[in-house]
Amino acid sequence: MATPQRLTDPEIQTALGELSGWSLQGNKLHRQFKFGNFNQAFGFMTRLALVAETLNHHPEWSNVYNRVTIDLTTHDAGGITELDVKFATKANSFAD
Amino acid sequence: MATPQRLTDPEIQTALGELSGWSLQGNKLHRQFKFGNFNQAFGFMTRLALVAETLNHHPEWSNVYNRVTIDLTTHDAGGITELDVKFATKANSFAD
Amino acid sequence: MATPQRLTDPEIQTALGELSGWSLQGNKLHRQFKFGNFNQAFGFMTRLALVAETLNHHPEWSNVYNRVTIDLTTHDAGGITELDVKFATKANSFAD
Amino acid sequence: MATPQRLTDPEIQTALGELSGWSLQGNKLHRQFKFGNFNQAFGFMTRLALVAETLNHHPEWSNVYNRVTIDLTTHDAGGITELDVKFATKANSFAD
Numbered sequence: 001m002a003t004p005q006r007l008t009d010p011e012i013q014t015a016l017g018e019l020s021g022w023s024l025q026g027n028k029l030h031r032q033f034k035f036g037n038f039n040q041a042f043g044f045m046t047r048l049a050l051v052a053e054t055l056n057h058h059p060e061w062s063n064v065y066n067r068v069t070i071d072l073t074t075h076d077a078g079g080i081t082e083l084d085v086k087f088a089t090k091a092n093s094f095a096d
Numbered sequence: 097m098a099t100p101q102r103l104t105d106p107e108i109q110t111a112l113g114e115l116s117g118w119s120l121q122g123n124k125l126h127r128q129f130k131f132g133n134f135n136q137a138f139g140f141m142t143r144l145a146l147v148a149e150t151l152n153h154h155p156e157w158s159n160v161y162n163r164v165t166i167d168l169t170t171h172d173a174g175g176i177t178e179l180d181v182k183f184a185t186k187a188n189s190f191a192d
Numbered sequence: 193m194a195t196p197q198r199l200t201d202p203e204i205q206t207a208l209g210e211l212s213g214w215s216l217q218g219n220k221l222h223r224q225f226k227f228g229n230f231n232q233a234f235g236f237m238t239r240l241a242l243v244a245e246t247l248n249h250h251p252e253w254s255n256v257y258n259r260v261t262i263d264l265t266t267h268d269a270g271g272i273t274e275l276d277v278k279f280a281t282k283a284n285s286f287a288d
Numbered sequence: 289m290a291t292p293q294r295l296t297d298p299e300i301q302t303a304l305g306e307l308s309g310w311s312l313q314g315n316k317l318h319r320q321f322k323f324g325n326f327n328q329a330f331g332f333m334t335r336l337a338l339v340a341e342t343l344n345h346h347p348e349w350s351n352v353y354n355r356v357t358i359d360l361t362t363h364d365a366g367g368i369t370e371l372d373v374k375f376a377t378k379a380n381s382f383a384d
Contacts, residue, residue, distance in 0.1 A: 039143055042142065043139045046334070050242060051245075061350065063347075134241075158254035158255075231339070234335075235331050239330075
């Protein structure tokens with residue numbers, strides 16, 4: 001898979017417009033998810049881990065009990081790309 | 097944790113009345129779950145794996161792509177117990 | 193990804209020669225893995241779930257406590273293919 | 289389960305003496321694990337997630353591809369307890 005191109009600032013803003021709960025922090029797509037308990041949080045993480053391997057695109061993420069914090073960027077492209085938007089979209093769909 | 101007592105047949109029937117989709121097969125609580133894809137199925141399994149370790153009560157289960165089949169019994173009690181009912185109830189709540 | 197071609201019987205035998213613990217059962221590659229406990233068994237399953245999604249090739253598998261039984265075939269090809277051999281090889285490497 | 293008692297500084301030092309790779313950072317037990325790839329890292333995390341639920345004691349942890357960073361403290365006790373030492377010991381045994 002070729003590395004996707006870095007999105008422009010307007011493209012990032014457009015993407016964020018459709019990514020409920022995500023913001024731009026330190027040039028990365030950022031969101032914190034809050035669940036009812038660890039079980040839900042880790043089930044969510046497992047589903048995203050499967051996506052990460054399929055896309056060969058891995059998040060920076062942390063977990064404390066029922067919270068999962070995710071930061072997304074594409075290192076090879078030096079910024080945010082469609083891969084990050086795709087990953088964030090999946091995360092939102094799994095958290096619903 | 098003491099091993100719970102085997103449920104009587106009427107107790108099992110009462111439990112099944114509240115366990116949508118479960119039936120009695122070969123003296124075990126049995127249900128097949130069908131999901132949209134493997135990702136959903138394995139997220140479900142991971143959440144149940146956490147429950148299994150917490151209860152120290154493990155299912156007999158199999159998975160083929162989007163399907164997860166579960167059979168529950170309590171070997172130490174020689175039959176179905178409250179632990180199986182508890183596990184089945186969790187499974188149903190995670191599958192919703 | 194194109195569906196890989198079905199392996200011939202001699203090709204399957206050659207593959208089995210390098211797949212410790214695997215045999216041919218019902219026209220599928222078959223092996224049972226035995227671990228020390230459920231924790232090890234489910235860690236193994238999670239690593240294989242990631243492989244399954246990456247290869248878009250999913251096993252028929254079952255788990256009872258510390259045992260994981262796997263059957264592999266490629267439905268689209270009507271038999272065993274290189275994908276099954278690759279999956280079985282991964283499983284063995286994770287179980288070591 | 290009663291909340292375990294906070295360990296004294298000498299008790300923490302003794303524990304660290306047997307916890308290869310762990311140090312004290314910000315009053316928490318801290319270690320970074322480095323694996324060969326994401327698959328290994330997430331398999332490790334899944335095994336620890338099962339431990340976390342069993343102990344009802346959850347880590348602060350983050351993951352970036354093949355690295356897993358863990359910080360441990362027992363909030364209810366206001367410091368490091370035997371639960372943290374037990375969790376760290378498990379983590380080391382899974383990483384070997």
